[in-house]
Amino acid sequence: MMSGTAIVVTSGKGGVGKTTAAANIGAGLAMSGPTVALVDADIGLRNLDLVLGLENRIVYDLVDVVEGACDVQKALVRHKHIDNLSLLPAAQSRDKTAVTPDQMKALTMTLRESFDFVILDCPAGIEQGFKNAISGADKAIVVTTPEMSAVRDADRIIGMLESEQIRDPWLIVNRIRPDMVKRHDMMNVDDLLDFLKVELLGVVPDDESIIVSTNRGVPAVMEEKSRAGRAFRDIAARILGNDVPIAAMLEPDDWLARFAKWLGISRG
Amino acid sequence: MMEFLARLFGRVETETSRECARNRLRLVLVQDRATLSPHVMEQLKSELIEVISRYLDIDEGDMRVELDTSDASVALVASIPVKEIKRESAGAF
Ligand SMILES: Nc1ncnc2c1ncn2[C@@H]1O[C@H](COP(=O)(O)OP(=O)(O)OP(=O)(O)O)[C@@H](O)[C@H]1O
Ligand SMILES: [Mg+2]
Numbered sequence: 001m002m003s004g005t006a007i008v009v010t011s012g013k014g015g016v017g018k019t020t021a022a023a024n025i026g027a028g029l030a031m032s033g034p035t036v037a038l039v040d041a042d043i044g045l046r047n048l049d050l051v052l053g054l055e056n057r058i059v060y061d062l063v064d065v066v067e068g069a070c071d072v073q074k075a076l077v078r079h080k081h082i083d084n085l086s087l088l089p090a091a092q093s094r095d096k097t098a099v100t101p102d103q104m105k106a107l108t109m110t111l112r113e114s115f116d117f118v119i120l121d122c123p124a125g126i127e128q129g130f131k132n133a134i135s136g137a138d139k140a141i142v143v144t145t146p147e148m149s150a151v152r153d154a155d156r157i158i159g160m161l162e163s164e165q166i167r168d169p170w171l172i173v174n175r176i177r178p179d180m181v182k183r184h185d186m187m188n189v190d191d192l193l194d195f196l197k198v199e200l201l202g203v204v205p206d207d208e209s210i211i212v213s214t215n216r217g218v219p220a221v222m223e224e225k226s227r228a229g230r231a232f233r234d235i236a237a238r239i240l241g242n243d244v245p246i247a248a249m250l251e252p253d254d255w256l257a258r259f260a261k262w263l264g265i266s267r268g
Numbered sequence: 269m270m271e272f273l274a275r276l277f278g279r280v281e282t283e284t285s286r287e288c289a290r291n292r293l294r295l296v297l298v299q300d301r302a303t304l305s306p307h308v309m310e311q312l313k314s315e316l317i318e319v320i321s322r323y324l325d326i327d328e329g330d331m332r333v334e335l336d337t338s339d340a341s342v343a344l345v346a347s348i349p350v351k352e353i354k355r356e357s358a359g360a361f
Binding site for chain 1: 284287289292293296297300301305
């Protein structure tokens, strides 16, 4: 049997959008057919369940599985609306030292046998939680925002991934504000690529709909109208090997753009 | 329009915050990246010792090799105590 692909979503710096990206990419991939397991590797700071609206369905968690207290199939929580999407929740009352990299590697291996994609949501930092999350990954997605400290940390993470033999990571630039980029008050995507020299997987605008959809527990990819949701749908499509252009998202969302859209003029 | 206004008020002359971030980040990354993995550092040292020992008798124990990043650029700084200059290496006469 063909084994699935394990992708870790990481960043170094905290709060740049790893969990948001993992949830939306997982849901986006699953919506186009493949089976997806989302793994919350942020042990002690469980969050992925909230973004997916699955917090009330958790019985067992990742640490239970690793410690042999229950079977992995039993711990997986199936998504309410997307049948082929499942979540393996993080333990909330334990910490990162409850799991070793070898255990995570074995767990990822097991999941890859029954899912097309295993998406791992990595904790912030470069310590054990990071090492655990990346240990079983074939590929990494590095999330950054267009801010100095996030880019600096991304650079560090890219180096660390390389020394762990996870080469050619993909980059997601999150929370871009086209208006600020236009005013030269924010670094643009090309600036970031100049520094980081990795392949761009996608650009996600700073978008209120992320907060709204997190409040509702429905990932933005599932919302037809969300701009960030559309960016994540495009990202999922690119992971599946489709050639989707990136530029569209970089136009500012000003009244003119909205008016043009209303008139049905696509700015492609 | 914004650009016109910006030019009108002379904002274009001064460094934009994007440029500022880029310039600062460039320097920071040069420094951050100036590390060699311990494995590579050891290999570099042993090869240095090999080459230099052909000409000089050096004190390997007190040898120091490091990357210096105190400026905007990175320098490899090596301090290698010499015990003796080999006879055949010495300047003739
Ligand atoms: N594109 C976006 N637009 C607006 N808000 C966003 C966007 N992406 C993320 N956020 C918000 O930023 C916050 C942090 O996001 P998230 O939890 O995904 O980051 P993280 O990298 O997983 O954080 P941590 O390092 O703590 O795990 C959340 O409140 C989220 O709603
Ligand atoms: Mg998170």
